[in-house]
Amino acid sequence: MYRATQLLTAATLLGATTAYNQRRYIDNSSGTPEVIIPGASSYNGLNLVPQMGWNTWNAFGCDADEELLLSSARHLVDFGLRDLGYNIISLDDCWSIGRNSSGYLVESPIKFPSGMASVISRLHDMGFKFGIYSSAGTFTCARYPGSLGYETQDAELWASWGVDYLKYDNCFNQGQSGTPKISYDRYNVMSQALNKTNREIIYAMCNWGNDDPYDWAYLIANSGRMSGDIYDSFNRPDDRCPCTEAPGCAWPGFHCSIMNILNKMPSITSRTMSGYFNDMDGLEVGNGGQDDNEYVTHFSMWAMNSSPLMIGTNIDTLSPQNLAILSNPAVIALNQDPSAGAAIRKWRYFVDFDDYGQGEISLWTRVLDNGDTVIALLNAGNSSRTMNATMDDIFLDQRTAGAYKAPPELSETWDVYDLWANRMSNEEAQAILDGGGNATVSNATRTETYNATATSYADGLSNNVTALYGAHIGSIAPSGTFTAEIARHSVGVYRLRSQGSGSLRKRDEL
Ligand SMILES: *[C@@H]1O[C@H](CO)[C@@H](O)[C@H](O)[C@H]1NC(C)=O
Ligand SMILES: *[C@@H]1O[C@H](CO)[C@@H](O)[C@H](O)[C@H]1NC(C)=O
Ligand SMILES: *[C@@H]1O[C@H](CO)[C@@H](O)[C@H](O)[C@H]1NC(C)=O
Ligand SMILES: *[C@@H]1O[C@H](CO)[C@@H](O)[C@H](O)[C@H]1NC(C)=O
Ligand SMILES: *[C@@H]1O[C@H](CO)[C@@H](O)[C@H](O)[C@H]1NC(C)=O
Numbered sequence: 196m197y198r199a200t201q202l203l204t205a206a207t208l209l210g211a212t213t214a215y216n217q218r219r220y221i222d223n224s225s226g227t228p229e230v231i232i233p234g235a236s237s238y239n240g241l242n243l244v245p246q247m248g249w250n251t252w253n254a255f256g257c258d259a260d261e262e263l264l265l266s267s268a269r270h271l272v273d274f275g276l277r278d279l280g281y282n283i284i285s286l287d288d289c290w291s292i293g294r295n296s297s298g299y300l301v302e303s304p305i306k307f308p309s310g311m312a313s314v315i316s317r318l319h320d321m322g323f324k325f326g327i328y329s330s331a332g333t334f335t336c337a338r339y340p341g342s343l344g345y346e347t348q349d350a351e352l353w354a355s356w357g358v359d360y361l362k363y364d365n366c367f368n369q370g371q372s373g374t375p376k377i378s379y380d381r382y383n384v385m386s387q388a389l390n391k392t393n394r395e396i397i398y399a400m401c402n403w404g405n406d407d408p409y410d411w412a413y414l415i416a417n418s419g420r421m422s423g424d425i426y427d428s429f430n431r432p433d434d435r436c437p438c439t440e441a442p443g444c445a446w447p448g449f450h451c452s453i454m455n456i457l458n459k460m461p462s463i464t465s466r467t468m469s470g471y472f473n474d475m476d477g478l479e480v481g482n483g484g485q486d487d488n489e490y491v492t493h494f495s496m497w498a499m500n501s502s503p504l505m506i507g508t509n510i511d512t513l514s515p516q517n518l519a520i521l522s523n524p525a526v527i528a529l530n531q532d533p534s535a536g537a538a539i540r541k542w543r544y545f546v547d548f549d550d551y552g553q554g555e556i557s558l559w560t561r562v563l564d565n566g567d568t569v570i571a572l573l574n575a576g577n578s579s580r581t582m583n584a585t586m587d588d589i590f591l592d593q594r595t596a597g598a599y600k601a602p603p604e605l606s607e608t609w610d611v612y613d614l615w616a617n618r619m620s621n622e623e624a625q626a627i628l629d630g631g632g633n634a635t636v637s638n639a640t641r642t643e644t645y646n647a648t649a650t651s652y653a654d655g656l657s658n659n660v661t662a663l664y665g666a667h668i669g670s671i672a673p674s675g676t677f678t679a680e681i682a683r684h685s686v687g688v689y690r691l692r693s694q695g696s697g698s699l700r701k702r703d704e705l
C-alpha cells in the first residue's frame with residue numbers, strides 16, 4: 196500500500212509521460228508485477244524521510260569542540276527535541292589538524308581531548324547519530340585537509356569511529372566541476388567509499404546545486420544542497436548570492452536569504468523524493484536576524500518542501516519562542532510525511548514594497564501520503580492582508596491532468612486544520628527550558644508535544660494523533676474558497692482533510 200502510493204507519487208513527480216515511460220521497468224520477480232522507477236526510493240535504503248538534527252556551522256562556525264557537542268546533545272534531550280526527531284549531531288568544518296604519516300585524518304587534540312571515537316560513542320549512548328564533515332576538494336572551505344584523493348581512507352576512518360552521517364562540501368575542488376558528469380564522478384567516489392565500509396552512513400552532498408544535481412544525485416546521495424549558503428535574513432538580497440533560480444546557476448555563492456532559497460524550489464519540485472531531498476540549508480531559527488513571524492515562515496516552508504531540518508543555533512541559550520517554533524509537531528509531521536515530496540507554488544503576486552524591494556504573496560500546496568492536502572498562504576509583503584485560496588487553485592493539478600471528468604476533490608467538503616494553532620505557549624516553553632516543563636509528557640491528550648522516538652510520525656498520522664493535526668478551524672465547501680488574515684512576513688499553514696462526498700461513497704459501494 197505504502198509502496199504503491201510512493202510509486203504513484205514518484206510517477207506523478209516525474210512529470211512528462213515520455214520521461215516516465217523511458218525510465219520505468221517491470222519487476223516480475225515477486226509474482227506480482229510491480230513498476231519500479233529508479234530514484235523512487237533511496238539508493239542505499241537510508242533517509243526515506245528528510246534527516247533532522249543539529250549542526251554546528253550556522254551558530255558556531257569553526258568554534259566547535261567536544262564540550263559543545265555534548266552539552267548541546269544533553270539539552271536536545273532535556274528540551275524534548277531529540278524525541279521530536281532531531282537525532283543527528285552534525286559537526287561541521289575545522290575539526291582536524293591534518294593527516295598523520297599514514298595519510299589518515301587526525302582530530303584536534305585541543306578541541307577533542309577525549310578523541311573523536313570516544314565522543315561519538317557517548318553521543319550514541321545518548322540516542323544520537325553522529326555526523327562528520329569534509330569537502331570533495333583538496334581543502335575544506337575553512338582550509339583544513341579535504342578528502343579529494345583520500346576518499347577510501349577517510350571513509351574507513353569515519354566508519355571505524357562510528358560515524359553515521361557525512362556532510363560533504365564543494366570547496367577547493369580543483370576545477371573538477373562544470374558538467375553534471377564531472378561533478379557526479381567526483382561525488383560518486385565518496386559514495387562508493389562510504390558504501391564499501393558496510394556501515395550505514397547518510398550521505399549529504401553539499402555542492403550548492405552546482406551542475407544541476409537534481410537529475411543525478413539521487414543515484415549516489417541522500418540529500419543535496421540546492422543553493423548557495425543561507426544567511427539569517429528573511430529577504431535581504433545580497434550580491435554574493437547572485438542567482439534567483441536553481442537550475443543552471445553557475446555561481447551559487449553565499450549570503451542567500453530565506454526568500455531567495457525558497458523561490459529557487461518551485462522549478463525543482465519534482466526532484467525531491469524519498470531517499471534524496473533537496474537541502475535548503477541549515478535552519479537559522481534562533482540566531483537573531485529575523486522576527487518571530489519570519490522564523491515561523493522559514494521553518495514552515497522548509498518543512499513544506501521536505502528540506503532536511505538541521506537546527507543551526509545555540510541550544511544552550513534557546514529562547515522559549517524559538518523552542519516553540521522548532522517543537523511544533525504538526526509542522527514537523529509535514530516534513531516527515533512518507534510522501535517525501537516538495538510543495539508546488541500555485542501562484543505568486545507582487546505586492547507592496549518593503550525595505551529590500553517589492554514584496555510578494557504566494558500559495559503553496561502539497562498532497563500528503565494519507566490523501567490530505569496541505570496549503571501554505573505566504574505573505575512576504577510589508578503589511579498584513581487577507582489572503583484567499585480557491586479550491587480551483589489548490590487542486591489545479593488534478594483539474595488540469597487531462598482527466599475525462601471533473602476531479603472528485605472539487606465536489607468534496609474539506610475540513611481545515613490550522614497547524615500553528617496549538618503552538619506551545621512561551622510560558623510552557625520556558626518551563627521546559629527551566630527543566631520542569633514535562634517535555635517528557637507526550638501522548639494523544641497533549642497537543643503541543645510528540646515523541647517520535649516512541650511512535651513514528653507515519654504511525655502517529657495514521658492514528659490521527661491530535662498533536663500532528665493542529666486545531667480544526669472550519670471547513671471549505673465544494674468549489675469554495677479559504678480565506679485567512681496573514682500578518683506581514685508570515686505564513687498560514689493548513690491541513691485539509693476530505694469529509695468525502697456523495698459521489699465517492701457511491702463509487703465505494705459498487
Ligand atoms: C510477469 O508474470 C506474469 C505472471 O506470471 C507473466 O504472465 C508475464 O508474462 C510476466 N511478464 C514479464 C514482463 O516477465
Ligand atoms: C594514523 O591514523 C590512523 C587512524 O587513526 C592510525 O590507525 C594509524 O596508526 C596512524 N598512523 C600513524 C603513523 O600514526
Ligand atoms: C551499498 O550499496 C548497495 C547497492 O546500491 C546497497 O544495497 C547497500 O545497502 C549499500 N550498503 C550500505 C552500507 O550503504
Ligand atoms: C515595512 O514595514 C516595516 C515594519 O512595519 C516598517 O518599519 C517599514 O517602514 C516598512 N517599509 C516600507 C518601505 O514601507
Ligand atoms: C481576498 O478576498 C477578499 C474578499 O473578496 C478581498 O478583499 C481581498 O483583497 C483578497 N485578497 C487578496 C490578496 O487578493
Ligand SMILES: *[C@@H]1O[C@H](CO)[C@@H](O)[C@H](O)[C@H]1NC(C)=O
Binds near residue numbers: 626636
Ligand atoms: C508535569 O506533569 C506532572 C504530572 O503529569 C504534573 O503534575 C505537573 O504539574 C507538570 N508540570 C508542568 C510544569 O507542567
Ligand SMILES: *[C@@H]1O[C@H](CO)[C@@H](O)[C@H](O)[C@H]1NC(C)=O
Binds near residue numbers: 648
Ligand atoms: C520518548 O520515548 C522513548 C522510547 O519510548 C523514551 O525512551 C523517551 O524517554 C521518551 N522521551 C520523552 C521526551 O518522553
Ligand SMILES: *[C@@H]1O[C@H](CO)[C@@H](O)[C@H](O)[C@H]1NC(C)=O
Binds near residue numbers: 636637638639640641
Ligand atoms: C497523557 O498525558 C496526560 C497529560 O499530561 C496524562 O495525564 C496522562 O496520564 C497521559 N496518558 C498516558 C496514557 O500516558
Ligand SMILES: *[C@@H]1O[C@H](CO)[C@@H](O)[C@H](O)[C@H]1NC(C)=O
Binds near residue numbers: 659
Ligand atoms: C483517522 O481519521 C480519518 C479521517 O477522519 C478516518 O477516516 C480514519 O478512520 C481515522 N483513523 C483512525 C485510526 O482513527
